[in-house]
Amino acid sequence: MPLPKPNVSNAQVEVLTEEKFHLGEGPHWEEKTQRLLWVDFYTPAVNIYDPGTKENKVYNIREQLEKLGAKGNRVTIGAVVPIVGEPNKLLIATGSHIATFDPTTGEVEFKNEFQDGKDQTCYNDGKCDPSGRFWVGSMGVEVNAMVDDLEAGNLYLVDKGFAAPKHEVGKIAISNGLAWSADKKTLYYIDSIPGAIYAFDYDDTTGCISNKRTLVDTTKLDVGAPDGMTIDTLGRLWVAGYFSSAVHCFDPTCPSEPPVSVPIPGARCITSCCFGGKNLDELYVTSARKDDLDGENAGKLFRVTGIDATGTLSQCYAG
DSSP states (O other): OOOOOOOOTTOEEEEOOSSOOSBEEEEEEETTTTEEEEEETTTTEEEEEETTTTEEEEEEOHHHHHHTTOOGGGSOOOEEEEETTEEEEEEEEETTEEEEEETTTTEEEEEEEOOOSOSSOEEEEEEEOTTSOEEEEEEOOEETTEESOTTOEEEEEEOTTTOOOEEEEEEESBEEEEEEOTTSOEEEEEETTTTEEEEEEEETTTTEEEEEEEEEEGGGSSSOEEEEEEEBTTOOEEEEEETTTEEEEEOTTSTTSOOEEEEOTTOSEEEEEEEESTTSOEEEEEEEOOSGGGOTTTTOOEEEEOSSOOBOOOOOBOO
16 A cells, blocks of 8 residues: 655745755754754764754864874764763764764764775764664765775664674665664665665664665666655655755655655755654755755755655664
8 A cells, every 4th residue: 555645735945054065964853952963974074953043063073083093085974873871972973983972072082993994985874773773884985976986885783882883785885875664674775876775674673684675776767866865654765866956755665656856946966864843844954065066055954844744753872
């Protein structure tokens, strides 16, 4: 039975930042503080947007990473999530390290590092599963919106206690969006370059995944390259379309059906999205700024309302 299509005819898109960021990514709605956490990949920086004050605080961590020995493509940040029981610390995926960041002091502390035999692969998008484990993928060096090695990336699982990254999936081009079904039986996962939205059987008790299959081949659709992703309470997948100026809503029960799209004016490279707000009915959207062709709003942060959808809570790292 197909899921109902969202009515987006009343969608309103609001630009939240005047500043144009290089590569906005990884939005995470922090329920406890009612703030949005997100990152600027290449700066690299942690951002905290407060809808109450409309202030976006930028925490540039380049100096801290370089002092810790990070170089080249590993002076980057792909994801940020809160840590249970640590109100002043955030988990960040930076370069080849999982680390903590304290916005009150600016301190970055490396916790563990992936080992893949390469010197310039780096973490990209990451999220926590329903039990608070952190899943995060890697990618090779970006060259003109591609990567130098289409099989350099991997998907890793960082269990509780900042356990060493466990290799889960290999030969990935650009690891991106992650989402889990409400029944905790399916993991959805995006590899951007082949344009694939995959599905895996997922065991929430153990964190094990199996039975990889292609749910949606987006190369057959006019949706750009799939990037970040979130899921709503009905189980629909909301996918950022890089090069498409839109977020696209897919029904995983009918993956061959064309998605419902929400245009994001003035920004060609849409990178990720997550639900937020008091009622989790607002869609926060990040974007990238590559060149002058990307639009007047490229690299800005957006909020979309009136999309006839409610999201699920973003999970925190169990620590």
